Structure formats: C-alpha cells, structure tokens
Amino acid sequence: MRAALIARQFDVQGRLVTVEPYGSGNVNDTYLAVFRTTFSEQRFIVQRIRKSVFPNPEVIMQNMRVLTDHCHAKLEAEAEGADRIWQLPKIIQTKTGEDWVTDVDGDLWRAISQIASADAYEKVRNPEHAHEAGIVLGHFHRMVSDLPAEKLGYALPGFHVTPGYLSKMDAALATPAGQERLHASQEAKRAVRFVETRRARCSVLEDARARGDLGLRTTHGDPKVGNIMIDEATGRGTCIVDLDTVQPGLVHYDIGDAMRSVCNPAGEDASELGSVIFDLELFSMIYRGYQAHAKDFLSQADHRHLFDCIHLIPLELGIRFLADHLAGDVYFKVRYPGHNLRRALVQFKLAESIEAREPSIRKVLGES
Template structure:
C-alpha cells in the first residue's frame, strides 16, 4: 500500500492517512478507501481505466463540469448537506487537475460520503427510485452551459453498431459463418436485418432536428445511486460515462438489465421476458424526474428505447462472436452466441409489449 499512499499524497487532501483498503467490487476501475485520522474526511482513491476511457483529461473535465453544475443547482435550491448530494473531487498538488499520472496509470481522489449505501436489488421499489434519480440527474444538467465531450465516442450509436456487424460478416475473421450451425447464424442475421431500420429511429430523428442530445449518465444501474440511511436518495455516482446522448440511453439501458429476470448470458432463453412491473415502476419515476424538460416526442419514444437496448446489445454480442470474441470476455466458445440469443429474446418480448408500454406512458402525469 506504500505506492497508494504516495499517490494519495499527490492530492490536496486534509488529514494524515491512517489506512488504505480496497472498496467495492467495480469491474472497470480499481477503487480504495483512504481512511484519515482525526476529524478529517475519508476519501476514495480510484485508478481510471484508460484502456476504456482513452482521453482522461476529457473524462475528468466532463466530471468537473457536471459536479460543479449540480452543486450550483443544489445551492440555488437551498439544499442542505450539499457535500453528501454531489461528488467532490480533490485537485492535485501543483497542477490543480483532478487526476494524476503515475507510471502510466491515472488516478483521482474524491471525498468519501459517510453513512451512505448502495443497493444491488432490482425490485419495482428500487427501480422507481432509479427512474426518478436518473431523470432528476438529467434535469439538473438540461441547462448546463459547458460543452461536454463523448468519453466513449458513438457509444450508443445503433447505425454504427450495425455497420460494425456488416464489416464483421464480410470478413468472417473466425470462419464461424461457414461452420456447422451456420443456419442459426443466418437466421439471427435475418432477424437483425428485418428490424434494423426501425431500431435506427434515434439517429433518423436527430438528423431531422427533432431529437436533441442531452447530458446523460449512460450507465444507469441500481447500484449507481447512493442512499442516505433514512432511505432517501443522495446522489448519482459513477460518472465516467456522463456525456451527450439521447435520453433513450438512460431509459433503455436500465431496463435492458433490470427488466430481464435472468442474466444477459443465461442460456435459459425460455425464462427471458420483459418485466412490465419493472418497466412501470422505472418509467413512473423517470417521468416524474424529467417532467421539466422531456419533450412529447422523447416521451412518446420511450417504449422504442426499451426495445432498442437489448437489440443493440444483441448486435454487439453477435458482432463479437463473428469476429472471434475479441472484445467481450468469454468463458466458453459460444458465450457470445448465448448472449445474442438471450438479448434477441428480450428484444422480441419488449417489442410485443410496446402497446402496453405506450398506454402506460400515456397514463402518467
């Protein structure tokens, strides 16, 4: 832990370091709790994964702009206990930036929020909390006057994902389209092709000038909210993917995982089903959180968003399968194909329920 102490010491932190220990179970970044002595706050030290987030300066500039804007909103609203309702990143000694580089690794330090919890449970109750929290997050940033960049360019661009699939098919790098079982692969390709144009609605509307890009979280999971001990929501966390996107990103991506009763790589496709109770709860919270800015068209297209994200993820998994599993970690040769089947089943389940979803959205005030 000596190296970690040296890195933490490169930031303008208060108090002396008493202990540094691992924190959480994140899959992207290495995270540690820095415990200080006396009355000084504790901190969170995190290594930024620059293999995924290649422009660290852009990443941190986005986060600084977002947290500063939210803090101003909280002050204007007369909120109390503001330091527990928005993340605070600590500047580095000398540079004043909110990150440092050490031996090719990038690190940041934020103030630890005491007496707060995150939850993993995907229930209607927590789904509604999530909908309101992420909706309110977008609402607070609707008038931000700083231009943010895309930390992962074209992250949720459906047209790009389809072009990548076409390229993968043309190359067939792993020769999988010519092996036994190719009839199933051809069937999946035909299914994707049959729905491709409809699923590119977002890009079409944006080109027509009818669909704006908003500042979105783009990683809307239940465990990316922090709760106070009394059960109230404190703030949204894990801000690495905050960037310009369509509101469909936050709405659809949450439901892709939360509304599926099994994991995305479960081979038991007969158990895959789009859970309308989760949809109703999340959308109820989301509509409440976004009522200050959501346009009628954005609201009308929310059922489309619920279909878009399992479709997009199926295309990404299938592309990786054809490419020879070069992007997603796999545990066995057909892992990405199993994921594809799962997500296509979820897509069709959601598609069948679009009329129900539309009726529910229309009923919300």
Template sequence: MLPYFGIRTSDAKVSPLGNGHINDTFLVRWSNGELVLQGINTQVFKTPKALVENAHKIAEHLATKRQKSEYSLEIVAPVRTDKGLLAVDLGEQGFWRAINYLPHSHSIDVVSSEDEAFSAAKAFGHFSSALSDLDATQLEDVIPQFHHLPGRIDQLKAAVTCDQENRLASCSDWVDFVFSQQDILQELAQISPILPLRICHNDTKINNMLYDKRDMSSLAIIDLDTCMKGHLMYDFGDMVRTFTSPEEEDSTSLENVHVRESIFAAICRGYLSELDTVLTQDEKSSLWLGARVICLMIGVRFLTDHLNGDVYFNIHHESHNLQRAANQFTLYKSLLEQEGQLKNYLK
C-alpha cells in the same frame, strides 16, 4: 499512485469496488479518510482528460443547484491530487483519478420491487432535469457515436466478415436475428434529427444509482464517465434494459428473462415525475423507441465483442459476451411481444 493524492501507501487499505465492465475501481481507506480510486481504460476512453473534465463540470453545476435547493442528491465529485490536478497520467502504469466515497451507499444489480424501480428512475430523471440548463456542447464526446445503432451494426458486420476468432458458427442465429431488425433503423432516422441535444448519463444501469442503505432512499447518481450530449430516450432505454428483467444481464436462464410490466410502469412514473415538464413532445414520443434500441444495441455490442475476441468488455470466461448478447436479445424480444400494453404507460 496513492502518494499523488497525498496518501501514504503504508497507511492505506485498498480493495476492489463494484463490478464494472470497463475501468478498474478500488476503495481506498486510510487513517484520515477514504476515497474511490479508478484506473481509466484508455483503450475505451481515448481522451481520458476530457472524461475527467466533463465529470468536473457536471459536479460543479450540480453543486450550484444543490446550494439553491434545486438538487437533492449527493454529488460524486473529483478528489484532486496534491498538486491540484483532476487526474494522474502515469503512461504505461495507467491514467488514474479519484472521486469522493459516499458512506452508507449501497447498490443493487437486480431490481426486486416497484419501489426500487420508481426511486431509481426518479433519481435519474432528477439528475437529467438538474442538467437541462447546462449547455450540452460544453461536454466533449469521450466516445463518439456511443449510442449510434447503425454504426454498431456496421461494426458487427465487420466482425462477421473477419471472424478472426472463428466464433461465427456458434452464434450465426443471433447474427441473422440482428440483421432482420432493419425497420428500427428507419424509425431512428426519422426521429433523431428532431430531438434536442441534452446532457445524458448514457449508462443508467440500476447499479449506477446508489441507495442509502440506512433507509434505501435514493442517494446519488454515479459513474459519470459516459456523460455526453445526446438524446434522453437512450437513458430511458437503459433503465428499461437493466431494471425490468428479473435476471442479471449475463444470466443464462433465458426462460426467465422478460420485461416485468409492473417494473416498466414504475420506471415511467418515476422518470416522468421529474422530466414531464422538461421533455418536448417529440422526446416523449421517442422513449419507447429508446427502450427497444438500447436492448438491441447492447446485445449487438456484446455479440461484436465476442466475435472480435473480447477486446472491449471485461469477461470471466470465453463465452461470457455471447451469453450477455443472448440475454439482451431475449429481453428485446420480450419488449416487442408486450408492445401493446407497455406503450400505454408512456401516454
């Protein structure tokens, strides 16, 4: 597919990039330049053209903001094909798009300091603030009901009923735990209808914020694949989920998985420093719920995929998704145990 982007295959060096669960991502270098080439997982993203159109609209809006000195981060933008297209659909050979590569970029998988958490949360807040005046309905939902906990629990129930891989016996305790958390669904039903729809990143993992490795300053927000309309409490929640634990999300050292209070506090400071005047009072009140929902929901998704035979997330071994689920449920429990002190940082 390289010739579609004006690159001679004989002149290019291609290497894997990142550790994403869904798409296949590569760094392509040749004598005259470099770019990121990505094969979109069309089993997950059923409308890949909408995905690249959404990313294009966001990049254009942020570029306009940057020209006005209203956006300070670098922008991940589409690299068009030699025919001016945003992507190449090769049928059985995949759906491919390219984006610009940012030199000097560096990502991390585990937050090691309050400064790292603060700068990343501030960057994600800056990103959302810059998009707050872009009509959220202009973006198509590439994965409908992506952050919809009742639907995710229904999917788990279906997977439990089917148990097509005969794996239920090995994880029934976690299934029972999920089904015991019904109160959180009532909270969601009460607050969701009164929250404004905004453009959300929907995957605010720590490794989706690039640092500049020259000085470790915030460089760019990447991975815009799941940018859709939604509620910002989920963006906040995914930062809590991926920043606060000292362990990676598939770590089996569950005794070390917990919410680090100082990191949680740094997230709150960084995020609200950019969005305090943008968020409504209802949105601010929803942030704590967002943190709990995301930790529980991602665990539910990992557990469901394990029961279904690992058809969604990329895995390295048979029990990988079950390990991820146990990790996320342990983090969720830590949130509940520390609710009293953690909520104070959102006041």
C-alpha cells in the same frame, strides 16, 4: 501495487491503510482506498481509465469537472426545499492541484469521493427500488437540463449511435476470425439472424434526430440500476454514479438503458434465458418515478419516441456484446469464453419480450 502508489498522490489526510478492488464494472479498474489519521478515516474511489476503451481520457475528466461543478451548485441551491439529501461524487484533486494522475504507461488515474452509507445493486430488488431508480434518473436529467451539451466533449465518439454498432458487427463478421467464431456456435448464428431481421429498426432515433424531431442534450450514458445509489437509512435513491460516459447525446438513450436494466429482474447475466422478461410492473414504477421529475422538460416529440428507445437499447447492447464476441472480446471484460455471446442473447431475449408487450408498454406511456 500500482493502485496504492497512485492513491498516495491525492490530497487526502492520513496514511494509506489498504487499497482493494471494488465493484463489478465491465470497463475500468476500480479500487477502494482507505486512509486513516489518529482520529478519523476517509474512504474514496481510485480508478484507472483504460486507454484501450477511452482513447481521450482527459475528455472524461473535463466533462466530469463541468458536470459536477454545475450539479453541486444546483444541489446546494435547492437543498432546503428538497425531499432528501441529493448527492453526486466529487473529484478529489492531487496534492499538486490536478484532477488526475498519469502513470508511466500513459494511463489516467483519478480519485472521487465515495457515496457513504448507500449501496448499489446489480439487479432490481422490488417495485419500490424501480420507482427510486426512476426518480434518481429523472432528477439527474432535470439537474442537467440547463447544462448546454456543447460545453461537453465526446468521451466516446459514436457512443449509443446504434447504426455505428451495426457497422462494427458487420466489420467483425467480415474478418476470417469473426467468421470462425460465428460458425463455431449455433447460438452465434441465431444471434446474427436476430439482428438481421431488426436491422431496419436500428436507425429510428438517429433518423428522428436527423429530421430535427430530437436534439442533443447532456446525458449520463450508462444509467443502469447498478449505478443508482440507494440510501441505507431511508431506502431512497440518493445519486447516480459512474460519470465516465457523460457527453452530448439523446436523452432517450438514457431512458431506454435505465428501463432495460431495471425491468429485467433476471439481470444481464441471467443463467436461464427463459427467465428474461420485460416486467411491466417494474416498468410502470420506474416510469412513474422518472416522470415525477422529467415531465417539465420532455417535449411531445420526446414522448413520441419513448417506446422506440425502450425497444432499441436492449437490441443495441446485444449488438455491442455480439460484435465484441465476434471481434475476440476486446472491449468488455469477460469471465469465461463465450461470455459476451451469452450477454448478447440475454439482451435479445429482452428485446423480444418488449416486442411482445408493446401494446401494454404504450398504454403505460399514455399512448392509448
């Protein structure tokens, strides 16, 4: 097994016991490696970064090195006054002192520490869980608020630039194969119509950036609830994981993505579209948790665009799923034919629910 051969190249004591698939990510191949000595055991994460998704995986690792060095130093400096033990994964170097291994196919493999005695959940469990997710994201944003975005490269150029995803959908629709997939399903036709009626709203955040109202910052890129680690002993959030998409961006994309994930208790793969709603209680809790750390660095202009990002990100993710379906499922991993289309419909249903609850959401945000 290639993962086992790769795992042995990292600087970990002991002998390899097992390497097993780990987690439920949609992009990278992830494994849990277990090494043992005669008196101890070490578990860590081994991942293959897919070049078909990340054309420049070296940038991911360079960003991860900059970010983790910055955050680990701050976590240590603030540890005595913190209300909990905050954590962040650490890069495990190879035996020759490198941050990654390149295999014979040119794919990049890396090893990172496992956050022990903590779990992540694909769906929010209760309002307290939502509150902790907000605290973790707010803490992360505060930690990186003094890390200049220009120190980071673009691991995924165009990531979270919504008009770019619209262009990809349009390009997929312009192909014979895309048209065939569109006309093969009434649901696909309905999904495309949903996007068309909201096309003008897709540039709201990029327009604000162009006007100078919003600026680039260090962002996580994928702060969904499944990337928030909850301490088994205390039930409190301890860190955010999956740092592949760290790069310069608008902090609003992170905020919107977290709200999208946490406030839909039915989850991304909801079996019934009727169960998909934007839960206002969960929203109130995650926003309260986020503000506990974020109030010091969000400007008035940032606040003016909070509802925009909450509405836009489900719409954007739905467009991404729909474009991938029309293109033949080339980006996201799928478990069955039509999986990406189904995912798109869930996100569009969530965006619709947000539209229906706009006055209540704005009230929680303090706008009325």
